[in-house]
Amino acid sequence: xxxxxxxxxxxxxxxxxxxxxxxxxxxxxxxxxxxxxxxxxxxxxxxxxxxxxxxxxxxxxxxxxxxxxxxxxxxxxxxxxxxxxxxxxxxxxxxxxxxxxxxxxxxxxxxxxxxxxxxxxxxxxxxxxxxxxxxxxxxxxxxxxxxxxxxxxxxxxxxxxxxxxxxxxxxxxxxxxxxxxxxxxxxxxxxxxxxxxxxxxxxxxxxxxxxxxxxxxxxxxxxxxxxxxxxxxxxxxxxx
Amino acid sequence: xxxxxxxxxxxxxxxxxxxxxxxxxxxxxxxxxxxxxxxxxxxxxxxxxxxxxxxxxxxxxxxxxxxxxxxxxxxxxxxxxxxxxxxxxxxxxxxxxxxxxxxxxxxxxxxxxxxxxxxxxxxxxxxxxxxxxxxxxxxxxxxxxxxxxxxxxxxxxxxxxxxxxxxxxxxxxxxxxxxxxxxxxxxxxxxxxxxxxxxxxxxxxxxxxxxxxxxxxxxxxxxxxxxxxxxxxxxxxxxxxxxxxxxxxxxxxxxxxxxxxxxxxxxxxxxxxxxxxxxxxxxxxxxxxxxxxxxxxxxxxxxxxxxxxxxxxxxxxxxxxxxxxxxxxxxxxxxxxxxxxxxxxxxxxxxxxxxxxxxxxxxxxxxxxxxxxxxxxxxxxxxxxxxxxxxxxxxxxxxxxxxxxxxxxxxxxxxxxxxxxxxxxxxxxxxxxxxxxxxxxxxxxxxxx
Numbered sequence: 001x002x003x004x005x006x007x008x009x010x011x012x013x014x015x016x017x018x019x020x021x022x023x024x025x026x027x028x029x030x031x032x033x034x035x036x037x038x039x040x041x042x043x044x045x046x047x048x049x050x051x052x053x054x055x056x057x058x059x060x061x062x063x064x065x066x067x068x069x070x071x072x073x074x075x076x077x078x079x080x081x082x083x084x085x086x087x088x089x090x091x092x093x094x095x096x097x098x099x100x101x102x103x104x105x106x107x108x109x110x111x112x113x114x115x116x117x118x119x120x121x122x123x124x125x126x127x128x129x130x131x132x133x134x135x136x137x138x139x140x141x142x143x144x145x146x147x148x149x150x151x152x153x154x155x156x157x158x159x160x161x162x163x164x165x166x167x168x169x170x171x172x173x174x175x176x177x178x179x180x181x182x183x184x185x186x187x188x189x190x191x192x193x194x195x196x197x198x199x200x201x202x203x204x205x206x207x208x209x210x211x212x213x214x215x216x217x218x219x220x221x222x223x224x225x226x227x228x229x230x231x232x233x234x235x236x237x238x239x240x
Numbered sequence: 241x242x243x244x245x246x247x248x249x250x251x252x253x254x255x256x257x258x259x260x261x262x263x264x265x266x267x268x269x270x271x272x273x274x275x276x277x278x279x280x281x282x283x284x285x286x287x288x289x290x291x292x293x294x295x296x297x298x299x300x301x302x303x304x305x306x307x308x309x310x311x312x313x314x315x316x317x318x319x320x321x322x323x324x325x326x327x328x329x330x331x332x333x334x335x336x337x338x339x340x341x342x343x344x345x346x347x348x349x350x351x352x353x354x355x356x357x358x359x360x361x362x363x364x365x366x367x368x369x370x371x372x373x374x375x376x377x378x379x380x381x382x383x384x385x386x387x388x389x390x391x392x393x394x395x396x397x398x399x400x401x402x403x404x405x406x407x408x409x410x411x412x413x414x415x416x417x418x419x420x421x422x423x424x425x426x427x428x429x430x431x432x433x434x435x436x437x438x439x440x441x442x443x444x445x446x447x448x449x450x451x452x453x454x455x456x457x458x459x460x461x462x463x464x465x466x467x468x469x470x471x472x473x474x475x476x477x478x479x480x481x482x483x484x485x486x487x488x489x490x491x492x493x494x495x496x497x498x499x500x501x502x503x504x505x506x507x508x509x510x511x512x513x514x515x516x517x518x519x520x521x522x523x524x525x526x527x528x529x530x531x532x533x534x535x536x537x538x539x540x541x542x543x544x545x546x547x548x549x550x551x552x553x554x555x556x557x558x559x560x561x562x563x564x565x566x567x568x569x570x571x572x573x574x575x576x577x578x579x580x581x582x583x584x585x586x587x588x589x590x591x592x593x594x595x596x597x598x599x600x601x602x603x604x605x606x607x608x609x610x611x612x613x614x615x616x617x618x619x620x621x622x623x624x625x626x627x628x629x630x631x632x633x634x635x636x637x638x639x640x641x642x643x644x645x646x647x648x649x650x651x652x653x654x655x656x657x658x659x660x661x662x663x664x665x666x667x668x669x670x671x672x673x674x675x676x677x678x679x680x681x682x683x684x685x686x687x688x689x
Contacts, residue, residue, distance in 0.1 A: 012442070012450070016374065018566075021603030024633050062379040068448060132597065150598045152374060196600050200629045226632055226641065229625040237591065237623070 003036040004214040007053035009077070010061070010069045011041040014097055017152070019059030021197030022094065025206045026055075033220050035210070044072045050084035055213035058097025060195060063107055066096045070112045073100060078115050085117050090213040091189045094198060098183065098191030099155055106155065118184045118191065119160030127177070129154045134172025134194060135238035136182040140208055146170070147202045148234035149194030157193075159184060166192055171239035188212055201234035203227040264323040267330030278326065279358035281333040282343050287314065289343030289359050290527055291352070293387075294367035296568045297516040298324065298346040299544045300508065301367060304520035305344055308529050308537025318344040325351045329359070342527070349383050357395045363526040364390075365402040367519045369409045370459055370567035371604070373596035384409050384445070391417075400526045404519065405476040406461040412445050412471060423522040424476035427483045427493070428455035428463065430511055435460065436570060436606060446470045458511055459567040478522040480514055487578040488548060488559050488663075495521060495538075499531040504538050509548050510575035512568070546671040551683050553655055558586075558662040562671050564595065566604035569665070573609045576663060582615035584662050586654035588647065588670035589619070589627040595667045599623045602630045611635035616657050618642045620650030621670050647673050 008023055023039060030037035042048045048056075061069060073081070085091050091101070099105040102114045105122035114121075135148040147167060157175040159165060165175070166183025174182035174193070183192035192198065199206040207219055270277045282289045290305070292298055306316055317340035319332040324346045332345065347355045349369070356364065366387060371380055390396060391413045401417060404410045405424035414420035435442060435456050443450050444466040451464040451471075465472040480493040491514050492505040506517045521534045529537075543549045546562040561576075563569040576583060591599050611634045619628040624645040631641050642657065644650035647670065654662055666674050 016371070016379070017598075018600040018603035021600070021630075021633075024603070028633050062381050064381055064448070065443070150600060152598065196598070197603050200603070200633065201626060223638065226625070226628045226638060226643070229643065230629040233623065233625040 001034065001036050002214055002216055003038065004030050004055065004210055005038040005053045006040070006055045006057060006213075007048055008039060008041045009048075009056060009058045009073075009097070010043050010065075011059075012043055013065040013069055014059040014061040016060045016062060017095060017150075017195035018197050019057070019094060019195070022059070022199045023057060025197070025199040025203070026210060029203075029206060029210060029222065032222055035214060035216075042077070044068065045076060047076050048080045050080045050087065050089065053084070053089065054215075055090040055092060055209060056081060056084060058091075058093040058100060060095030060097060066100070067107060067112055070100055070105075070114060073115055074113060081115055082117060085186070085189045088188055090209060091117060092209065093191040095153060095193055095195050098193060099157065101184065101189065101191045102157065103160075117189050118186045119163040120157055120184055121160075122155040122157045124154060125156050130173035130177050130193075132172055133234075133238040134174065134182070135170040135235055135240050136167035136172075136174065136194070137170055138167035140185075142208070145204055146235055146240070147192070147194055147198065147205055148231065148238045148240070149196035149198045149201065151193040151195070153193050157184075166190060196234070200227070201230045203231065264325070264327035264331045266334050267332070268327035270330050270334060271326055276358060278330050278333065278355065279360065281330070282359050284338060285317070285340060285343050287342035288362040289345060290363040290365070290523060291356060291359055291361040292344070292346045292365045292367065292519075292523065293349050293352045294365075294519075295349060295370040295372045295565065296368055297512065297519065298367075300513065300547050301365070301516045301519045301523075302344060302346045303544050304506075304517060304538060304541045305523055307541040308520065308524045308534050309342065309344070309527070311537065312529065312533055315339065315341045316344050317342070319346060324348045326355050329355055350386065353386055353390045353393070356390050357393065360395050361399055363400040363402055363523055364396060365519055365523040366410050366413060367404050367515070368407045368461065370565055371601070372565040374598060380409070384413075387413055402519070402522045402526050404461070404515070405474045406457060406463070406515075408442075408451055408460065408464055408471065408473070409445065411474055414474070415471075420474070421478065421522050421526050422474045422476040423478040423518040424473070424480075425457055425461075425483065425511070425514060425518070426476075426479045426481050428457070430483055430485070431455035431457055431462065444468070444471050458515065458571060461515070478518055478525060480518055483511065483514055485510060485575070485578055488550075488561075488575055491517075493517075495535065497521060497525050497531055497534065499525070502531055502535040504535050506538050507541065508543055509578075510571050512571040512575075513548075545675055546666065551678060553662070553683060556655060556658060556662055558655075558664055560664045560666065560671065560674065562668065563605070563665045564668050566601050569602075569605035570609075572665060573606060577609055577613065581660065583610060583613050584615050584654065584658035584660060585610070585617040586651060586662055586664040587617055587619055587627055587631075588621040588650065588664070588666040588674070589623045590621045590667045590670045590673075591623050592669040594669050599626060602627060607631060607634035607636075614640055615659060616640050616642065618644060618650055618654035618657065620644050620647055620654075621667065624650070648677055651677065
């Protein structure tokens with residue numbers, strides 16, 4: 001029986017934008033297809049085994065909680081996550097979780113070190129929080145597709161010279177509000193500011209994550225009429 | 241001294257223009273001309289003012305306090321639901337034209353400081369803080385920090401603080417003061433098995449350790465302590481025991497205040513309304529009401545529009561239950577579970593500014609609780625399709641989910657498909673639109689506010 005083993009990092013702290021919706025979508029779609037879905041949480045102080053999971057999920061959190069997690073990650077999880085990323089496992093960070101994937105992020109006038117899995121850093125700039133519906137264009141190898149969601153971040157994420165964005169902004173702000181790019185992708189390490197949660201309204205991406213993490217060639221078709229309508233709506237409210 | 245007659249003339253002109261309308265525009269205009277108008281008008285109130293803030297329950301709690309105080313002959317000045325920023329408060333003071341005894345104002349949690357600085361209330365009720373509209377308000381911690389500034393400010397030095405002992409984030413605001421009136425639920429028989437997904441502020445604001453909960457009662461409300469010992473739940477002086485919830489109809493409990501103990505039945509459902517009633521009882525106590533007045537007022541409170549109000553659509557009863565954030569929605573869902581049999585739902589999700597543009601929160605609300613009990617759910621509103629997906633992943637079979645985005649068509653579809661009573665769960669602007677729709681159809685009470 002095929003299997004998808006998900007490790008949710010800090011599900012008690014990094015869950016501010018209903019991140020459990022993303023996990024629930026993975027769980028249900030696996031169950032409907034007879035894929036054995038396992039979910040394990042890893043919170044403060046808990047070490048993780050890179051071999052024991054196929055997908056690592058990091059959601060968003062309040063500033064104070066994100067800082068607690070950043071520190072804990074360096075102490076107890078960084079090496080395992082780096083090994084997982086090198087082994088081609090999926091590491092998926094959303095919002096605050098995305099910022100933690102980089103070298104560092106700024107909080108007030110302090111710089112908080114991150115995992116350094118991808119070449120980026122997040123800074124603060126004068127100007128408003130970047131808030132609103134957003135749509136981006138991505139190509140994960142199956143042709144150009146659209147991700148639509150909601151973004152709400154004060155940080156501006158600057159990609160380093162070796163980092164590739166996840167996609168191009170069609171509507172909304174993206175990484176900095178001006179770069180035209182959104183998110184980051186290094187093989188199967190993916191970071192994005194799109195929450196909402198992201199997967200229910202972009203069901204093709206949920207299936208891409210399942211397929212990639214579980215290393216399945218293809219997935220059986222499901223009745224996705226409601227999901228298709230939700231995707232169209234999410235694109236429309238993002239201005240498409 | 242010269243400003244005084246000028247203000248009086250302005251007030252006179254604006255209040256004539258304000259008439260009986262429910263807008264906060266006259267107050268906004270007044271504040272533009274006289275930024276200190278709230279302070280000057282409220283200073284003339286013979287019994288001063290009281291302010292209420294919370295994420296959930298402001299309107300209902302204010303209605304309860306009003307139901308307690310008005311029969312005593314106290315002439316209250318209060319702002320209309322929704323008009324709860326400075327402009328709304330100023331408008332209420334204008335409308336009163338100097339004829340009130342006591343100001344009773346619900347104040348938006350984000351803008352509390354500015355209003356309180358002017359109002360200098362006799363009593364300030366801070367009832368709860370839940371995750372709500374992150375795109376508008378920012379993080380919960382931000383609101384808590386702003387509230388801490390309010391509590392520490394000289395303008396509340398003489399104010400009696402009324403705080404929820406069961407909300408750690410709120411209770412903590414009173415640590416440095418010795419005259420806080422705390423309220424809480426003592427009865428732990430309704431405790432949840434653990435913290436819900438949407439639970440917030442579960443970590444000690446002082447040391448960052450997760451609170452240990454001996455009982456979780458509602459969201460993150462409950463009986464808690466910090467394992468390092470630097471924060472524990474204060475002992476409430478106003479509290480509820482022996483809570484009994486009767487479906488969507490009412491809630492009964494034994495109320496204790498410093499004046500004694502009474503059995504009270506509130507004609508509003510759910511544990512969340514027990515908390516609202518305790519908040520109202522505590523604030524009324526701080527304002528000098530007797531236990532008899534409190535018990536009588538709570539027993540006769542009428543629901544604010546959309547808060548557990550039942551209307552009749554032809555032969556079919558429809559109960560309106562406002563949902564606007566995960567904690568509030570979860571309490572509504574928990575309350576619905578107390579009903580017998582299968583449930584027909586009309587759920588309306590809008591994403592207008594007053595609802596929050598970000599609809600993520602529906603994934604934090606535990607629709608799973610109801611999934612197996614739903615005969616049918618009709619999803620409507622500007623984000624109907626996304627609500628339908630939420631219902632599907634909550635476990636509602638797809639064939640029981642109907643999507644009709646347009647409100648009126650959605651309502652008719654829901655009514656046509658219902659076999660028993662219909663339960664309408666609208667978000668804020670959907671609730672206002674539904675009110676207009678029901679009013680056009682002649683089923684709305686004219687006094688709804």
